[in-house]
Amino acid sequence: MAKITPFKAIRSVRDKVHLVATRPIYSYKKNVLESKLEDNPYTFLHIINPEFGGERTTQPNSPERFELVKKEYKNFLKEGILFQEQHPCIYIYQQTKNGHAFKGVIAGASNEEYRQDKIKKHEATLTSREEMFIDYLDIVGLNAEPVLLSYSHNTSIESKLNEITKQRPEYEFTTTDRIKHEMWVLSESETKEIQQLFTTIDALYIADGHHRTASSVGLEDRRKRENRLHYQNESSFLAYMIDEKLLQILEFNRLIGNLNGLSEYDLLQQAANSFEIDKCPPMEKPSKEHEMTISIKGSWYKLTCKPHIIDQNHPVHSLDAEILTQYLLHPILKIGDLKTDKNIEFIGGATPMDKIIKWMQEGRYDVAIFLYPVTIEQVKKVADNQLIMPPKSTWVEPKLRSGLTIYNINE
Numbered sequence: 001m002a003k004i005t006p007f008k009a010i011r012s013v014r015d016k017v018h019l020v021a022t023r024p025i026y027s028y029k030k031n032v033l034e035s036k037l038e039d040n041p042y043t044f045l046h047i048i049n050p051e052f053g054g055e056r057t058t059q060p061n062s063p064e065r066f067e068l069v070k071k072e073y074k075n076f077l078k079e080g081i082l083f084q085e086q087h088p089c090i091y092i093y094q095q096t097k098n099g100h101a102f103k104g105v106i107a108g109a110s111n112e113e114y115r116q117d118k119i120k121k122h123e124a125t126l127t128s129r130e131e132m133f134i135d136y137l138d139i140v141g142l143n144a145e146p147v148l149l150s151y152s153h154n155t156s157i158e159s160k161l162n163e164i165t166k167q168r169p170e171y172e173f174t175t176t177d178r179i180k181h182e183m184w185v186l187s188e189s190e191t192k193e194i195q196q197l198f199t200t201i202d203a204l205y206i207a208d209g210h211h212r213t214a215s216s217v218g219l220e221d222r223r224k225r226e227n228r229l230h231y232q233n234e235s236s237f238l239a240y241m242i243d244e245k246l247l248q249i250l251e252f253n254r255l256i257g258n259l260n261g262l263s264e265y266d267l268l269q270q271a272a273n274s275f276e277i278d279k280c281p282p283m284e285k286p287s288k289e290h291e292m293t294i295s296i297k298g299s300w301y302k303l304t305c306k307p308h309i310i311d312q313n314h315p316v317h318s319l320d321a322e323i324l325t326q327y328l329l330h331p332i333l334k335i336g337d338l339k340t341d342k343n344i345e346f347i348g349g350a351t352p353m354d355k356i357i358k359w360m361q362e363g364r365y366d367v368a369i370f371l372y373p374v375t376i377e378q379v380k381k382v383a384d385n386q387l388i389m390p391p392k393s394t395w396v397e398p399k400l401r402s403g404l405t406i407y408n409i410n411e
Helices: 014-020 030-039 063-078 111-115 127-140 155-164 188-198 210-225 264-271 320-329 353-361 376-384
Strands: 010-012 082-084 091-097 100-110 147-151 171-174 180-185 204-208 236-243 248-250 252-256 275-279 291-296 299-305 344-348 367-370 395-397
Touching: 010 014, 014 171, 063 082, 063 127, 100 111, 100 155, 100 188, 111 210, 127 210, 155 188, 204 210, 204 236, 204 376, 210 236, 252 320, 252 353, 264 275, 264 291, 264 299, 353 367
Parallel strands: 147 236
Antiparallel strands: 010 082, 091 100, 091 180, 100 236, 147 204, 171 180, 248 395, 252 344, 252 367, 275 299, 291 299, 291 367
16 A cells, blocks of 8 residues: 655746756756856755855755755745645646656655555665755755655556646646656645555555655654654655656666776676677667677677576576676776776766767777666566665656655644
C-alpha cells in the first residue's frame, strides 16, 4: 500500500510560473547561472542563491547561508510572487520532451514507508551529504524539488490521470530547452480518489533523489530525538510519482583522463582476458546488454563480456557497470574509488556523443566507454534484494524543476 498525502503547496502565481520554476542550481554553468540571476528577478534561483549581487558572503552550506535562503523565500511571499494553496491538494504534472510525455502525481510520500522498505532504494547515500541536507531542511523548512518515485503500471491510475488531464491545466508553459510543462490542481474529490487508487500500489521505487529522501526521514528522526516534532508534514516528503513504463532510463558513460601509463595495445591485451574485442565504426553505441563500446584516442572497439565474468544470478554482479569496474577499471586502469578518483568522470546518456568526442579531441580524455542502459526490472531487482547499484549506473528522466510546488515542512 502506497500512502500519499495532499499538501498546501507554495507555488507561483500563474503569470510568473515560467519565470520562477527552474532547473536545479547545479545543472547550470557559472556564466549561465549569473546571467539568469541578473536578468530574471523572479527565478527560484534567487531563493537558493540569496547572496547574488550583494556584499555579504557566508560559507556554503552553513546555517548563516540557510537563514538567508529562508529570508529570501519570505521576500518572494511578501512580494506576491509566491502564494500558498488554501486547501491541501494533490497535483498532476506532465512534462513533454521530444514527443514523450511524462505524466505523474505530486504529493507527500511517507517517511514511515521508507523506513519499512515500502519505498525502495538502490543507491547508497553519503552521511555527510545527508547531514547537510537535514540542516538545510531544519532551518529553511522547505522542500522545493520532488523526489522521483516510480510504481508498477496501474491501469486504474493511468485512466484517472488521463481523464483529469483532459481539462485545462493550471500551468502550461515551455522552457528554452524545448520542454513543455503542464500542471493540474486536483479538486477535493479527485484528490481523495487518487489517494485511494494508490493504496493498491505495493511499493514505490526511488528513481532519483536518494539523498533528499534520506534527509527528509533524517529530519523527522532528529526532531523526534530532540522532542521538536510539531507538524504533520514532518512525516512526509515531496515526491513525484510516475508509472515505471513512462520513465526513460539512459546509460551513464565513463570518461577516463589517461591510460595510467599503458599503451592502447597494453590495455586491449589485458582486457582480452575478460572481453571479446572487435573493431567497430566510430561513434557506435552498444546494441545490447553485456556489450560496450570504447574509444581510445580516436580508435573504436566493441567489447563483449565473456560468459565467465557474468554472474547472472546476482542482481549487481550481472550489471555491465559493475562488470566494467571489476574487470577493467580497477585491475587494468587502477581506478580506485569511483566516487573520488580524479581519473574518471561520468556523463549521462542525454549528452550527445559528438560532444564527448570533441572533448577527447581537445585532449581532456584519453578513453571513453559507452554502456548499454539498464532496465527498470534490473533496478527493481537490486532494490528488492536490498542491494546497491554501482555509482552512476542510471541517468533517469524526467528531470524535475525546482520551485514548481514547494512543500512546507513546518505545517
